Amino acid sequence: MTTVNRQIVLAARPVGLPKPSDFRLVETPVPGLTEGQFLVKTNFLSVDPYMRGRISEAKSYAEPVQIGQVMVGGTVGTVVESRHPGYQAGNTVVGYWGWQEYAVVDGQGIERFDTSLARMSTTLGVLGMPGMTAYFGLLEIGKPKPGDTVFVSGAAGAVGSLVGQIAKIKGCRVVGSAGSQQKVDYLTGELGFDAAFNYKEVKDYDAKLQEVCPGGIDVYFDNVGGPLTDAVFTQINVGARIVVCGQIDQYNATRPPRGPRLFWHLIVKQARAEGFLVFQFAGRFREGQQQMAEWIKEDRVKYQETIVDGLEYAPAAFIGLFHGENMGKQLVRVSG
Amino acid sequence: MTTVNRQIVLAARPVGLPKPSDFRLVETPVPGLTEGQFLVKTNFLSVDPYMRGRISEAKSYAEPVQIGQVMVGGTVGTVVESRHPGYQAGNTVVGYWGWQEYAVVDGQGIERFDTSLARMSTTLGVLGMPGMTAYFGLLEIGKPKPGDTVFVSGAAGAVGSLVGQIAKIKGCRVVGSAGSQQKVDYLTGELGFDAAFNYKEVKDYDAKLQEVCPGGIDVYFDNVGGPLTDAVFTQINVGARIVVCGQIDQYNATRPPRGPRLFWHLIVKQARAEGFLVFQFAGRFREGQQQMAEWIKEDRVKYQETIVDGLEYAPAAFIGLFHGENMGKQLVRVSG
Incomplete structure (x- = not known):
């Protein structure tokens, strides 16, 4: 049985404030795994203001998302099937596989997340x-x-x-x-x-x-x-x-x-x-995460999340950032 | 016999590009010296773009020059008479007594200049x-x-x-x-x-x-x-x-x-x-001056001066800065 993957792709390059029609939900089959790959099911995806720059044609620090490509962005999810020796079903992992329900990945750019440390959504916010x-x-x-x-x-x-x-x-x-x-x-x-x-x-x-x-x-x-x-x-x-x-x-x-x-x-x-x-500070993220986690534990740093449910609402949540609809970190819960 | 001091004062606050009529040449008697004072005769005065800010009313890092006041600016001159123990006639001194032929000073903000090091005009330019x-x-x-x-x-x-x-x-x-x-x-x-x-x-x-x-x-x-x-x-x-x-x-x-x-x-x-x-770097000027003097001696740094003769041409020389008339440091030779 083939699993269907729902994805949000860039449908058009936004002019001014992005519109819902600049994005499109598509369904594609999840490909089978080859050796060294594993399948992740997305729990949360992040929407952030910086993404506006990533869907514009203007020269920036990274290549823009192309029309028809899955929207970029930080994600956290759960391994559902693995042919990679370092990962097994049930692992919580963090990466940048973007606005989709599933992703087949090979571990490149993926990190394990220790769920005993904090709840997984924090990896896209206060610890991310x-x-x-x-x-x-x-x-x-x-x-x-x-x-x-x-x-x-x-x-x-x-x-x-x-x-x-x-x-x-x-x-x-x-x-x-x-x-x-x-x-x-x-x-x-x-x-x-x-x-x-x-x-x-x-x-x-x-x-x-x-x-x-x-x-x-x-x-x-x-x-x-x-x-x-x-x-x-x-x-x-x-x-x-x-x-x-x-x-x-x-x-x-x-x-x-x-x-x-x-x-x-x-x-x-x-x-x-x-x-x-x-x-710029990637080499020191562990230091920053440890300090932030400690401050949260001591109740010296509080954080708030604004969560909408459903992949299909990711474009609306993203657009909402420009209207100031979020308090603290804006997330989209995709599953789980 | 009273010596006459020729001074350039601010006559009007410039609107836009300064005009000659924003300045006025006045003649005042040089006051007699009291104990601890000495009389300096100006050799060179400096005109610099920053002075435009000093004659504007806009809030800046220093109080603006008031109408009727002698124009500010760096100067180098020769002591002609002294009742100050630290200075004697013939000394070359550097200060900020502004656009005038003579100044009675008490040593505050004045420094001796060693004429064996370089010619005196450099104290307003490459060494200043x-x-x-x-x-x-x-x-x-x-x-x-x-x-x-x-x-x-x-x-x-x-x-x-x-x-x-x-x-x-x-x-x-x-x-x-x-x-x-x-x-x-x-x-x-x-x-x-x-x-x-x-x-x-x-x-x-x-x-x-x-x-x-x-x-x-x-x-x-x-x-x-x-x-x-x-x-x-x-x-x-x-x-x-x-x-x-x-x-x-x-x-x-x-x-x-x-x-x-x-x-x-x-x-x-x-x-x-x-x-x-x-x-900001005043505490390190000696270091900077020594290094610049060394580079000049080694012919690794060259400098050029554009000199006009006569106190009365100071306003024109200043205005000329905004037309790019100077090559290197613009100076006015007042005497000597």
Whole structure:
């Protein structure tokens, strides 16, 4: 009996904000295993803002997904059948096999996940790419010092919510922006942010930042870009570090986004703006994961997941990121 | 007999490009000395692009020059009379007493200059602020490695011409932009730049940069800002360092300059843009001066000075900076 594999493929290259019709669900037979391969059934897949760049034609750090190809992305699943000596049915494994129910893999780019450590979804969030992005981005690029004011945009998202909590652990004053009152309450009420605001209800970003960061900003962890980032430049302190992590404000732009020229502020404030990709720190992921796991155990880091059920809802969950529908890490439960 | 002091004061706050009428020459009597003071006669004064910021009302790293005040700036001169135990007539001294023939000072912010080391004008150029800007900006912010491609804008200026030569000493491939064919010839013919172009004759900066930096750009020493800098962002390599030293393209802007949003490139290229003020490195100036003096002696660093004669021409020399009239360091000889 042939098993049917449901997959979400890229149907069209999105123009601006992706639409459901840019994706298509297809059914293909799962091929039989040859020696050295094993079959994985997906439990969770991750949707992340960076994927917008991966489905655009623009030159970036990786080849774009082609039309008709399965959408890329981080996944965690369970081995259902194996002809690979290193894996057996029942193992939980993590990889990048993308938006599909099943995948035949050979172990390349796949890692075992120890389910006694944490529940498997965390490998796509707090212990995975977003967690490592927050951990290394803040600590290695932002270099926060005790007493610094750290401002985080997109603060209720998978990365931002962790950045703020790590900054608190490091003795900083932490301020965040997010897109709803519920998120703002979560930041200040649950996560210990010193202040937060709903950017959608702020007309004058400069004035708001002066109010919530009266001592200026020493570290800006930028997930967003655009006009809010412009305003931050007017509020940075001497020696400020701007961690350029994401620019979600622009990912769906249909013409090259323009804004004020800001470099003069970098001179006057002797400040630094630095971009990074989490893979820069791949050699240190174990260190980051161990530290994050320890902080979670000590209840010093909390994380939240927004989970939708069903592979067919992956495109909607992905598109929802750009509307700020997620709190913390957005996941799609595919099975189990 | 009272000595008359001729001074250039700020007459009006410039709007856009400064005009001669924004400055005024006044004559005041030189006051008599009290104990602990000495009288200096100016030999050379420096005009530099940064002064545009000092006469603007915009918030910056220092208080702006007020209307009626003597223009600020670096100076070198000769002690003509002293009631200070540390100084005697004939000493050559360096300071910031600004655009005037004479100054009564108390030694605060004044340093002795050893005329056996080099001729006195160098203390305003290659061994002074521009030299230290080039030295520490390139080495400490740009961190060039052998084999790197270093691109310098404003490459024939006081700072840029030194940046390129230091980068060559450090084993880099060096490319510069300047505003005339004469300057381009000087860069490639005299200073050893590997390539250079006249930005005024280039329509497509992207294409030109691809041509002169076929391996991409590892270090960008930015004296200019604006559209040329925008183009550099599209040509940077992974791990690039952008040294934000000056933004002369914008100093005379009458409305906030706008341009493409560029931070996405910092992420994709894991790159850094960092501003600085030379005063950050004040504690290490002696090291920088000794190294520069040694390189000059070894003929590994050349420098050029453009000198106009007469205090009354200081405003014109300053305004000329924005038209690219200077080759290397622009100075005004006030006396001697």
